[in-house]
Amino acid sequence: MVETGIPKLDDFLGGGIPVGKSLVYYNQPGIEGEIFGLQTIYSNLKSGGTGVFVVSSTMPDLVKSQFKEFGWDIELYNDKLFFVDAYNPLIGAPSNEKYVVSQPDNIEGFNKIITDLIKELPPSTIVFGSLSTIMDLCGEKETIEAVKTWNKMAMLYDHVIIYNFTAWPYSQETLDLIKNDLFNAVISIGGIAERVIFGQYFGILKSDWTEETKKSMLFRVLRPGGIKLYIPKILVTGAFDAGKSTFVHALSTRAISVDRLGTTIALDHGHIDYKGFSADIFGTPGQERFDPIIKLLSGESMGVFLVVDSTNPADFVRAKHMLEITKAYGLPYIIVANKQDVSGALTPEEIKEQFNMPEDVTVVPVVAKDKIGVFEAFEVLIDKITGGT
């Protein structure tokens, strides 16, 4: 298995890409899709693999500096990373790379270099930086025939072969072939403008070695950092004094609160970067007089932490009501059983019973003031939001 290095995608693919398989990152124009190939190569280098990057649309040196921008030091892997330069000859510039395609607009020449390296190199991860550019230069039909050969040879020689493809207006026949037939797996990468969520997502269109998942994930590209799964809003709610603000701050990489006299009057807002996820967290006030703005600010949440003070069962009724106000029923949510350090705190099981909650609701024991259990809670909720593994 070769990991894509894209958070969650490897889970969706059952661990990664099996040796011998081909995969295409199918990008809508205008989306930052090229980085997918880079991230996959880098993740392989890091785990000891060999990588080949076929550069068609820019100078290899520029690609190298892109790796740097993401904070990925490829110099450490000089003997494990090979570039195929199919760009410099096009503009008449000299090339320093080991593999050079002297006529990038001639598929025969291209084919020779690729098949040579497929035979020559140990099992590697071969990434084509831009299949669309090769098509533009060599022709759609010609390129497709070559790709068929490359995929078969890669299978024979135990490589993993990956293409970045941008879906410019090629013939429908070509687009259909790419989406349906040519590759073992197709990851679609696109933009959405749904209601007020404007962003980029990826999802699996096809994968012939796993069961189908229809899940798609929002992502962001951070420099440095690379692809992070993006969750624009997770709500933290619950009764007054349950520890919501403390929880938001314990979880967040950075956070701010609007507190007066020790209680939140507007909103806690935090940002968390954790295990490939980038999420923004909104913490509501607890008292009833703030209900109108709570309603207003809870829209578009993707999941909810319901924080309760484990020593104060009297609050559970209000907590349940908060779930209603925030329209959280129907969203993934978990109960954060806070203040587990205080003697007399109810256990998660007791809380579940007293709450009269559905059987499948998870209650996570937490001591927010000491940051105990907060990341466990985050992982449980994220798993629910992303459909588990």
Added chain:
Amino acid sequence: MSDTIDMVDKLLADLKNIGGVEACAAASRDGLLIRAVMQKELYLESLVAMSATILGASETATTQVQKGVPNRVIVETDYGKLIIVGAGPKALLIVLASQDTGLGLILLELQKSAMKLKELLK
């Protein structure tokens, strides 16, 4: 789809071009950043969440005393100005302006932009 994003970007770029405007952003009523244009890299997510809270709280306050909804909220500090305007039921616009800037032109343009944003997100 991405066309809408391009149009929102164009609208924000126009706003940003007005003298004295340091940053502007389109956001959802529930506090999520849609798009932004700014001079310096600022971490805008918190500003946006707080701005939505400010506008929401203002609207709640004035409607409860039968004074209608505010046309805008202006926050002035010694160092600059923050202006928040509703743009239809889904969105709002946020402008950060420098302290010494007069608000006349900005408010006028902001009103127009808010109308446009409302239409774009319909």
